[in-house]
Amino acid sequence: MKKIIHIDLDSYYASVEVRDNPELRGIPLAVGGKNGRGVISTCSYEARAFGVRSAMSTAKALQLCPQLTVVSGNMEKYRSVSKQIHEIFSRYTDIIEPLSLDEAYLDVTDSPLFKGSATLIAQDIRKSIKTELNLTASAGVSPLKFVSKVASDVNKPNGICVVTPDEVQSFIDNLDLGKINGVGKVTLEKLNKLGLFKGKDVKEADRNILISHLGKFGNTLWDRCHGIDDRPVVVERVRKSVGVERTYLNDIDNLEQCLLAIDPLFLELEKRLQKALEGKFISKLGVKIKFNDFQQTTVEHKHDTFDKQFFIKLCEEAFNRREGRSVRLLGLSVGVEPKLSTGQLDLAL
Known part of the structure; x- marks a missing residue:
């Protein structure tokens, strides 16, 4: 376990x-x-x-x-403090999956510290962060990733929630579905229309009905509500995209202005991409637009070069979805994938 x-x-x-x-x-x-x-x-x-x-x-x-x-x-300051936070994490285990500057999963299954008590380890991590950095942290402890993530929010701020193996299913049964990672506003509305509000409701629902309404995520949600989450804590997260975006002081009302705004974003993204492309190749390009009603649209297409003209085409496609709205945010992104090394090639002889 x-x-x-x-x-x-x-x-x-x-x-x-x-x-x-x-x-x-x-x-x-x-x-x-x-x-x-x-x-x-x-x-x-x-x-x-x-x-x-x-x-x-x-x-x-x-x-x-x-x-x-x-x-x-x-x-710059937040990144510096983040390094200190993650250095504290590393004292307790080598199996750490960073999610952001201030958030991470830690697998302490085989840790000998505190006689193997994950609860005591979590309490000591929080104590170290408070003593050394004068910041507070909340923790969730359980046998499953998604339960631990939900649990860390239960007693915020500056709290801890422990869900033992025997308590996992009861915890999930009573869980509001909106608290499960991946269940956003639209998905929650669909679930509620099906009469599903708690983890127990999904557990007792037909898996195929969930899949028909939610696609692949319906299957994932059904598993979660049955206490199934086999995902390991992944030490190295592979970076899959690099992006830049800007929110503008004044709305952009026409396509010409929008296309002109691509130039500085393109130059900044080019700088970021140089480091991110080590051992990787470009797989796709994307443009994101957020309109003045805060709705957003994204256009992505496969492309293997860093190409300003291709970004322009994507921007035109996205802008055509505006339906009379003006643009408050514009973003460019590049999808990257790792190159296959010679040693990884599977030769068919």
Whole structure:
């Protein structure tokens, strides 16, 4: 039986800012774009009490909470602190799967620390983060990845939730489906229309009906609700894409402006791509547009070269979906895949 810990720092960017500037403690605080076109990256729990959330426009956040203090982010600082966080993780196990700067899965199944107690290991990790970095983290402990991830959110902030092997199915049965990773707003609406609201509902549902409504994810969800999640903690996550995007101060109203906006994005992406292409090749190019109603569309096609003219064609295709709306965000992305080494070739003799 696996012992998997999911660690998640509490409102990471905001907590780092509060740590470094105590005057911000205890007030509604957000990190993100400060102008009217900005977007909130994260916010303090005091701000969340007013309904402020990540990915919300700064303008909307200020409507909900007029006394909100918004500070610009400092990614260099957050990356530096992240290295310290992950160094702490590495003291407890070598089997670590980073999900972001402040979040990771740890497999401690074979750890001899604390007599093999995953609960005590998780508590000590949280204690080390608090003592050394003056930040708080929440943890979920269970035999399954998805249960550990959900559990880490149960007692936030600064809490721990342990789901023992004997408790896993009961935990899943009582779980709101919206809390399962991959169940977004649209999927949740489909499930609710089928009369499915809790893990137990999906467990008792017909697998084929779920697949007919949700495709491959229906099968995955059925497995999850039966306590099936065989995914291992993956030490090296293969980077599959590189991208850049910009949110504009003023909406883009016509295709000509949109195409002109590609140039600086293309140059920035070219710099990022140089490092990301080591041992990899380009497999596809993509363009993302977010409209002024916050709906977004993405166009991706297979392509094996970094080609500005191809990005222009993709942008035209995406822009044609605007239905009279203006553009507030434009992004370019490149899909990358690892090259097959000579030693990996399977020769048919």
